[in-house]
Amino acid sequence: MRKYPILRSMLTGHFSLHRLFPAVCALALIAAVPSVRAQDDPLNKVHVPPPGTTTPTAEPKGAEAPAVTGAPSTRVKPGSVIRMNVDMVLVPVTVTDPMNRLVTGLEQEDFKIFENNGEQKIKTFAAEDAPVSIGVIFDLSGSMTSKLVRAKESILQFIKTANPQDEFFVIGFNDRPELIEDFTSSVEDIQARLATVRSGHRTALLDAIYFGVAKMKEARHERKALLVVSDGGDNRSRYTEGEVKAQVRESDVEIYSIGIFDPYAATPEERTGPLLLNELCEETGGRMFRVDDLSEMSDIAEKISTELRNQYVIGYTPRDLHRDGKWRKVKVKLNPPQGLPPLTVHARTGYYAPLQ
Template sequence: MRNYGKIIFLSIGLLLFGSLFFGLSVSQAQQTPAPNSSVTKSVSATPSPTPPIEEDDEVVKIDTDLVNVLFSAQDKNRRLLTELKQTDVRLIEDGQPQQIVAFARQVDLPLSLAILIDTSISQERTLPEERAAAKQFLQSVIRPEKDEVSIVSFTGETTLEQGMTNSIARLNRAVDRVKFVAPSGYIGGGVIAGGTPPISGDNQAVVGSTAIWDAIWVTSEEVLKPSPDKTRRAIILLSDGINTFGSKKLDDAVQAALRNEAVIYSIGIGDNFYDGVDKSVLKKISERTGGRAFFPQDESELRQAFNQIQIEMRSQFLIAYEPTNQKRDGSYRKIEIQIANPELSKQKVNLTHRQGYFAKNDSGSSAKPKN
């Protein structure tokens, strides 16, 4: 009887040990993927370390210098054309014809926009209309599931009122925060009590200076640069175009925009809309980056300008090509898209696109674009 009890106790012990061993084996088997199973990458807030992937014959590396160029086409009456073929155009880089490898109309790309609003003395009377037009633009253009916008104000300094977001409510609140702040001694009408002090780095912000190129540079490099690659980047600039302060020049602003593939649309507004606007400067920075400049003379035309920008951004074509110049030297390459179809040439079709780009760079330096 005593031996029988020992046998029962020993059997129970073996069963418990076997269950524990079996459970451990199953757990390990579940944690170990099958040799041929597929692996899906996932992103989490605290990712665990990933072991290096060993390369094999099935891994194919693609290293291409494909250049993408967006352009829009207008007839002689400035109506946008939406039906073009690849054979209707040709692309030239630094004087050399290039082979187009892809051509398509782009109407559905996500948008990454930055609205830059000048709040210096020159905008005192028109700022309320600018805010109203900007809010209407946001309401009609932004698709919350695809697009993102930031609001930036500037005088002698640049202020990020709202970082990139798809929330129209947040953007509207940011636009409402953009206000003209009178400098010390300002009595209205562009007059500062006691006269205007000498222009210097120490008193520029006090006298209501305008650092347009600084604002464009920092917006391109710090606001638009982090945007996803497959997005259409653009800056909408509301200003009189008169730069009176800052460490950056117009070429620096253009270079930053081109480097980050940002198109600049300028809306020239002075103290009383059309008065005191530097049209040539605003046209220059817009055309060099592939945008356009608008010069509204009243609130109605201001809203029309915003609407035209919206239409253009949704009515562009994309050309992709691999340049014959394969040097990775960071150099500036001049681009020209020409009409190849004789019938379209007779119709005086005008093409708008950025005038160049910077090649990829293995050394870390880049050249400046030539005027």
């Protein structure tokens, strides 16, 4: 199969071509790209080739590794920790094609970033698998009873395919949220705790998300994300939708969701649940994935894990350095190489400036 990379890409959903660099740069990149773990199998991933390149006769080693891109002066070396200072804004970015596949291999010059409609100068650019602090928000309400086994399996698949340096906590919720497992990198610890949970009662989804975002203040890594696994709307929370949206805006946490929604939802809360989750995800640059078949949950969880490991991270120093606490709108635009189909950018919509 290695002799036929195009056939292989059709079977796996992963199309990967390498740019042709000058010889000196090529040697440096070969030394820098980390080796790929045997269990890594990126889902629905498209690697963008440079104009004028040709398909190699054999897929190079490391072709499925996250792309190391950007000019040498701004490239972040694999394994390094991306840190944010008070005057630097970091924006994780996901790019997808019309078939909803990840697009990797883009360069810094393919992006433009704007704050309050004013273009900003990109100071740092990375496309590497940096560690993430992740909180799993797990719906344990009564309506999840028939879906509990599949949901547990999807959470474990998500964690098993993550970066080994990632850390996780798990919050379960029904009438109220409860910390099931504190920050850990141990799949075994999380698996043992998930084996003890039971479903029942009502759904305090907003309270659980609020708790999860607050818990992220204890995170070790600069990049932070929540994975919400739920089948419906909120019918028990004390926090309002407006309060949770405000808290999410003030954080730097991405929200992803696996939504197991009933197409024949009986209550207003169940009907508005998908809209609420989708809004929270889009606000932060994450995405919501609907589950049409419970057997697909583990594949969806792995897809989200792969997406988190293949994001671009753009850093810029705002031209407006006033510490006024005001909301600043952020927009990432693409100017990709010619010949590509229309691409979609997923990124946070803004941030609050610091007050001091």
